[in-house]
Amino acid sequence: MSSEMLLDDLNIYAERLSKRYEIYAQPADRLKQMLLPRLWRAMGRVEQSYFREFWALRDVSFSVRRGETVGIIGRNGSGKSTLLQMVCNTLHPTEGVVRVHGRIAALLELGAGFNREFTGRENVYLSGLLYGIPEDELRKRFDLIVDFADIGNFIDQPVKTYSSGMYVRLAFAIAAHVDADTLIIDEALSVGDVRFTQKCMRYLREFQKHGTLLFVSHDTTAVINLCSRAIWLDSGRMIMDGAAKDVVEQYLAAQHAADRKSLGDSVALRPGASKTRGEDKPDASGSEVSADVVDSRMDILNGTAQRNLVEVFEFDASNINSEFGAGALRIQDVRLRDEAGVLCRMTYGGELVDIEIEAQVLEPMQRPIFGFFIKDRLGQRLFGDNTYISYHDDLIQAEPGQRLLARFRFRMPILPTGDYSVDAAVATGTQENHTQQHWIHDAFTFKASESTMRHGLVGIPMHTIGIERIEETE
């Protein structure tokens, strides 16, 4: 394929892209390399080099069509940032070419892009002008940018005083308002707090409808969720380019194999080691939970530091990030209670909890449907439920001034370490045909730590887990 090929249809075109670094064992070698080869040449002697070659990227070719979202995955040091920097033209390739069509906005590693001595306000103008936005247009967009970043008075402080979260907030807000054709996100979302990350994810999902997105992340689930395609790099080489799900699966399989190899593949069955743990346990609370499953390992896990601790950050009605609805009801509170009915500031994966949603009726209404979603850091809905099926034949009428309370009892899943948030909503009508009366994005958030859960989005309590040796039959 020629590098001049149809850029109309392609946003990014890279051919045999390579980056070579010269690694010097000591600073003096750099000086020797500058001076001595000329001397050897002048004296007609064989040249000697004082560095070791290191290829951070080697012969990487790919193209990205307009509107595609491509994930870049790979281990630390595999060349992902090097590749993106060359796409953004902030790093010059040693060999190969890269062409980019249209305006490109990038959130690369922290520290790049802003002048640290300038205030946030000055950096908004500086960055905007560098992106080619005229000054009067920038003035019009300034409030939108500041609104999106939501960093308060820090906008007039020098950027060097910002936390990494504030820095990313401002950088993302600018990138979101420069009419980019292509957006490049390099792990930037891993430093924001959960509410901001969700806001960015909502923005990215909208952006995907028309723009091209390159997304680098170690979070392979997010890559599958967000990207149609993925590129896997290892030691600077492209290993695979294909459907995101296939590439991630192959990558994880390779990681797993590498992990096993480094452990010496030492997992072996001892004779007679077969056992089955955890018979069906009744629910200790005696509460009306039908077919409740208690994870058979809870007793063991709860006695260790590996308890899946879940720290809850309560609902704050005066600090709602994003909401919508027709307004016949208004959610007043969303909270988590433990099995004993005590408000939770902390719980554990595997424990029984209630999510309660309390709403004030503002207009005469009937058939309310309360619901919730629990989402991970990137806004992927992990699970949720609503009251429709339980109450579909119950009209439930209410008048202004009355309050309604919905309660969902469930076992908190075992959650991978990370930040989570809860959307709460109340609608009226039926499952198929309803009007959202009030929906609150990220009503409250929580943080899970010390997880033994490594694969998938959530761990569900395991009824039993067994391992047994199957005897050979003659």
Ligand SMILES: Nc1ncnc2c1ncn2[C@@H]1O[C@H](COP(=O)(O)OP(=O)(O)OP(=O)(O)O)[C@@H](O)[C@H]1O
């Ligand atoms: N200026 C430099 N001089 C020498 N080596 C460099 C330089 N910049 C990067 N490298 C090396 O190039 C390789 C690729 O780095 P790169 O930052 O692109 O990896 P990455 O896949 O983005 O890693 P991570 O996931 O840790 O961010 C690494 O081994 C890194 O040490």
